Amino acid sequence: MPQEYRQILQHIDQPGYTPALECYLRHGGYAVLRQALALPPRTLPGGQVLSGPEQLRQEVMVSGLRGRGGAGFSCGLKWSFVDRKSGKPIYLICNADESEPGTFKDKQIIYKDPHQMLEGMIIASYANDVHLAFIYIRGEFVEGARILNRALQEARAKGFLGRNILGSGYDLEIHVHRGAGAYICGEETGLIESLEGKRAYPRIKPPYFPAVLGLYQCPTIVNNVETLCAVKHIVARGGAEYARLGTPNNTGTRIVSISGHVRRPGYYEIEVGKVTLGELIHDPAFGGGLREGRQLKAIIPGGSSAKVFKAGETFKLKRRGPDGKESVQEVALLDLPYDFDSLIAAGSMSGSGAIIVLDDSTDIVAALANIADFYAHESCGQCTPCREGSLWMAKALRRLTHGEGRPEDADYLAHIADNIPGGRTICAFGEACAWPVQSFVAKFRDEFIARGAADAKRRAASGRETAAPSGPPHPATAAALAQTPAE
Amino acid sequence: MTMSTANPTPSPSTPPPADTLQVRVNGKAVEVPRTMPDPVSGKPVPTTMIQACFTAGVMVPHYCYHPKLPVAGNCRMCLVEFGTPALGPDRKPILNPDGAPRITKSPRPAIACATPVSPGMEIYTDTPAVKQMRESVLEFLLINHPLDCPICDKAGECKLQEYSEDHGEAQSRFVEPKVHKPKRVDLGPRIVLDDERCILCTRCIRFTRDIVGDDALGLVNRGSYSTLTAYPGRPFDNNYTLNTVDICPVGALTSKDFRFQMRVWFLKETPSLCTSCATGCNIVIGSREDRIYRYEPRENEAVNACWMCDYGRLNYAWIGRADRLTEIRGPQAAGQAPAPGWTPILREISGKLRQAAAGSVAIIASARQTNEELYLLAKLAKKLGALTDSVPRMGEGDRLLLNADRNPNSAGARLTGIAATPMGANLPKIAEGIRAGTIKTLLVVGEEVTRLGLGADLLARLETLIVSDILPNETTRRAHYLLPGCAHAEKRGTFTNARGRVQKFMKAVEPRGDARPEWEFLHELALQVAGPDGCQSLEGLFNQMARDLPAFAGLTWAGLGNQGATLRSEP
């Protein structure tokens, strides 16, 4: 029987568990921080001495922890890229901008167990010689910001934060910064710009790799809320022990947000790769299955930007048998282990850990139109392919959902989407807006063509040949028109 | 910020530092320096692919990249493919059977404008994938573009037009309604913006913020609705706004002065200099049928990079004024026919000068005259023992280009010996000489002396007042001999700027009426008064001056080129 493995969520939603510090302390809070700060230098067999922070970084490396924000990049490696010789301060930023549609896991931590996140942040800061850290929290999480500020105050009062933390001589200050109300503020370099008080325009890399030229042009670590919580548990257990959770190269636990057409939408913490997509959707411990009489149509497995899976798909994946030998096996969609590597091998990603389930009541064209509208609205507008392509796709889909489709619109959409991703844009938003369109159109091509053909037929019957653009003007367009002086 | 004028960056001709690396551009090997100066700070920063491509003579189409601005990397027009040498476990390059290093091609393209080069890198700018990426960027840029080339001032020098022809596809697939944005936006006193034409390259924003230091422009709204605007309630008004029109790759920013005046392909372009201050910005005069339509900056690393100020740029209308002096005039006794033109009048003047007693002639010549003209006047002055001077003309300078000295050739006036030290110190002496009756003849070139302590009453005491100028004023009205001269746009010559750079300018339009370049008639006067000098041409005059005056030693007219040359010693 697949089961939740509640590590980060251990206390969350337990009756009587509150965000207050004394509640956290009653449950053993900040003991790991105390332990981390007390870590004595260790002399290696070769005579080299590892400081406490260096040992902590090594534990994180050994743990195999991969970032929970979306890209799944090794946390230990990310930390190892930090330029520690520049003489400039090193900053740590907790990315609490959680905005990927379908994702609602960081919010649970922030609202219900803020001190767990702070403890993780303080340990990560200590491990990286950081003395100033920031929490960049999604602007709409107004109450979350209040909760975090209260938690910071409590932690400061008890000496977990500020000067000479717990008598260790280590100083750290943490500030909460409320986000600027845009999805792109969650992209790490856009976030950094926003934190500096500018528009969240993602930076070009090279040269602006955060680990070298981040916040205020200083080395900077950006980690997701859940990643930083995991750091606490890694230090508590030891890296090697943590790595026994989950599966090789997909270690630890992660919180999955399940939404859409399931009976029990919600957030569930699992050992990575120990539960399959099918179990997450159908098992009573998780999604609890589809509604009465419904069939599965599609799964978006990692937040709205992940490529869609069509019900019934199978994949040829390399898998390691019990004897340790690798072989290629055919794996059905619902048998895909929910981890980083399997979903990538199947052509999508686990992204932010958000599973959106679509049953056969879904109008697939409308579903894509909805996603495309989001990305058109959220493109920062800096670089040409994403700026123009995202709105172009949204307009075409609006036309298709307003009875003005054409049979060729499937190819038309694919043409637009193909010209956005693959390193043509400044940030990964290019991929995020193109992947849904590419995958929906490729996998549900018949539905797109049928929709367009039906519209064309109706138009022909009414004597109208070409599709008319439709849909109301965007508010910005209306405002622009109002501003233009008359000739 | 530091401009090249304040802090000269090495000109392109200086040899690259010894620390170079080799890359290949489309198979061709080029040696490039590891670092190049940052356009704003001047600090060395890694050389980029686009710089390597340009070194190799390979053009990479680009919109947002500008060599004098910080890199933005937003247009994506410069995407290229590339590869780097594959390294073995020993970190040494793996070699192919033929001995050449094996190249691992990057699976992703890179923007040439921002990506640093590395040793052995191979850059490919003409692969099918690169061409396809360019095509698609152009298609994206064009879908919401109003395509109003027929009424756009930029048509003919628009990068969107140019690249669409070179890299675009004939047919757009776009069938949706376009995004509409504000048109005819009055950004400031000199600039009109058409937001629908704007391709959001942010060149204008970066120039204004990072070069001028005025955070006046920015973008509002998101995505395809992004809109360029000035800070709300504040006009876009600094002394450098018109440079944004030059660097705007499309016709979004237009100059109110030039808007709808002339199609650019009809304009004749003449290399010249701005005469509105001692910086001597290099310019191109755009003219058609002897009318000037605009000045544009001409790149000169040692002087103005590729900028100029609005004040200088718009200071050209006087050249076309209707009341320009176009008639040569001599003294006219009542009932007598006017003297018939230059030859007899110059003969008359030279006759008078030859007869003048030593020290009875004074010369006031403007520091807006050329080096050659001032040199000729200095020759005359020497022969006549004349007291000479020029007229200082001061305003407020700034830290970018504009010099407080508003004369284009104060240095020339000093170096030829025409100007006193300090400039203007001899003017009261000349006034005194006239009052005392020792100075009987005054030659004025290009100045209105009645405002300089030589009022009408004094001028009336002179036996002979010879004046050359281009516009009428109190002095020209009182002249016994009036010799109509030329604006710089109507002649050739050289100026010496505040930092001792000698630069030449070419003739863009014909002088009107009797007007002649001053150097021509001053040369004739000098010949007649001081005897032959063996010069036939302006070039010859310049070269003679360079032999004659130690300050100009080593210079030749030909050697000035179109970028000028710096004096060995500062003026």
Ligand SMILES: Cc1cc2nc3c(=O)[nH]c(=O)nc-3n(C[C@H](O)[C@H](O)[C@H](O)COP(=O)(O)O)c2cc1C
């Ligand atoms: C368009 C875009 C939006 C993103 N939004 C978020 C977000 O809301 N929260 C987040 O943690 N990471 C987000 N990311 C990922 C971050 O850029 C960054 O990779 C992440 O915060 C790193 O943390 P991790 O290594 O702990 O996962 C986003 C990335 C992109 C391209």
Ligand code: SF4
């Ligand atoms: S890819 Fe999109 S969101 Fe990212 S920088 Fe470019 S325009 Fe902005």
Ligand code: SF4
């Ligand atoms: S107005 Fe011109 S220079 Fe400025 S952003 Fe638009 S296209 Fe670029």
Ligand code: SF4
């Ligand atoms: S700075 Fe001086 S020389 Fe340059 S354009 Fe302005 S006035 Fe002319």
Ligand code: FES
């Ligand atoms: S020129 Fe390189 S991205 Fe614009």
